[in-house]
Amino acid sequence: MDLEELIHNCKKGKRQAQAELYRRYSGILFGMCLKYSRNRTEAEDNLHDSFMTIFDKIDQYSFQGSFEGWMKRITINTVLQKYRKDQYLNVISENIEEEVEVETDQTDIRLSTLLGYIQELPNKYRITFCLYVLDGYSHKEISEMLGTSTGTSKSNLARAKSILRDKIEKTKINIA
Secondary structure (H helix, E strand, C coil): CCHHHHHHHHHCCCHHHHHHHHHHHHHHHHHHHHHHCCCHHHHHHHHHHHHHHHHHHHHHCCCCCCHHHHHHHHHHHHHHHHHHHCCCCCCCCCCCCCCCCCCCCCCCCCHHHHHHHHHHCCHHHHHHHHHHHHCCCCHHHHHHHHCCCHHHHHHHHHHHHHHHHHHHHHHHHHHC
16 A cells, blocks of 8 residues: 555544554654653653554645655654643753854764663753754754743753763773
8 A cells, every 4th residue: 555545544544554554654753752752661652642643633634745754743743742741841041152062082882872871861951952963953943842942942952962972971981
């Protein structure tokens, strides 16, 4: 079944089509959920909530633009909405004008280790880091999504990079 037919069948509420859509895209969307979640269990919950929203709003997809991109946007918004509702995103009053660049020596670090470090970041830092570094959003877009200032977005990113740099440096020491 091609993608367009699959989407049409999902719009009709056909369970087999929904199951197929889940099989095709759950891996990609789970990877996104892992980036924004504190652990695997939370990522699984976020994936489930995202698919519930996708199935609920699939009638709104008008075949304009990438369907995968549309689902990724819903996934990010679903996760952010959960954190906003649970008040995990506390606004800080700092305003950093310059971005801090993270520079580390070339170090081989396992992707799973790096993902673990990202997941350990406090929520406001982890989400800002993922949105900016991994998903390419601007500070303006992030501040609009999170209801904060661009200065807060820059500050949260700088702190996230600082924490990650320290963890990577400690890993280098343990490897040596």
